[in-house]
Amino acid sequence: MVIKDTPYVSIVFNVTAEILLIDWIQIPSTKQFKDSYFAALQFVEQKGTIISFCTNLSVIGSLSREQEAWLMLEYYPKVYQCIGENINAAVVFSEEHFKAIVTNYQQPTYLARQEFINFNYFTVFEEAMHWLAIIKKGQDSFSSMIS
Numbered sequence: 543m544v545i546k547d548t549p550y551v552s553i554v555f556n557v558t559a560e561i562l563l564i565d566w567i568q569i570p571s572t573k574q575f576k577d578s579y580f581a582a583l584q585f586v587e588q589k590g591t592i593i594s595f596c597t598n599l600s601v602i603g604s605l606s607r608e609q610e611a612w613l614m615l616e617y618y619p620k621v622y623q624c625i626g627e628n629i630n631a632a633v634v635f636s637e638e639h640f641k642a643i644v645t646n647y648q649q650p651t652y653l654a655r656q657e658f659i660n661f662n663y664f665t666v667f668e669e670a671m672h673w674l675a676i677i678k679k680g681q682d683s684f685s686s687m688i689s
Contacts, residue, residue, distance in 0.1 A: 546581045550574055553582050555589070555604065561674050565598040575609055579617055586625050594674045598667060600633040622658050630660045630677050632670035 546553040552566040555561070566583060586592050599605070605613070621629070660677075664670040 545585045546578060548574075548578075550576045552680045553578060553585075555585065555592070559594070559671070559675055560592060560678065561588055561594040561596055561671065562592050562599065563596045566593050566602040569602045572608065576612065576617075579613070583617070583620060583624060586621070591625055593625065593627065594627045595629060596632040596634065596667075596674060598635050598670075600636045600665075600667070603636070617627065618659065628658045628660060630662070630674055632662050632664055632665050632674050634664045634670045 543555045543557055545554075545555060546560075548567075550566065550570045551574070552563075552567060553566045554563045554565070556563060562582060562585070564578065568580065662670070662673055664673070
């Protein structure tokens with residue numbers, strides 16, 4: 543199900559896997575960046591609880607410090623208010639970007655970690671989607687055991 547499709551981003555909900563995918567195609571402006579994430583959040587609000595997300599940054603590279611700060615300080619708290627439970631987020635980077643992050647990245651101290659988000663990082667999109675599917679399968683098995 544297509545939620546947003548523009549020259550800079552594709553946001554799709556995989557109904558079968560129950561995964562919301564944000565695939566960045568071109569580096570967005572600040573307005574495009576925020577509008578895209580708000581479109582995703584609006585979909586989540588309408589759809590109900592979605593707990594599996596994948597963001598593909600492999601084409602555009604790293605987010606700016608301003609974008610990271612906005613996500614951490616403004617957007618993620620809104621996500622938690624909407625969903626109210628832990629979520630799983632796969633982030634896909636290019637191989638070069640991933641190596642640079644591992645080698646050089648230092649999270650600014652003002653960015654508090656969002657404890658309700660279980661982040662995992664990948665360089666292969668299919669591996670990210672597989673991880674989310676395995677997590678969901680485990681959660682579904684657990685839910686059926688306690689029901």
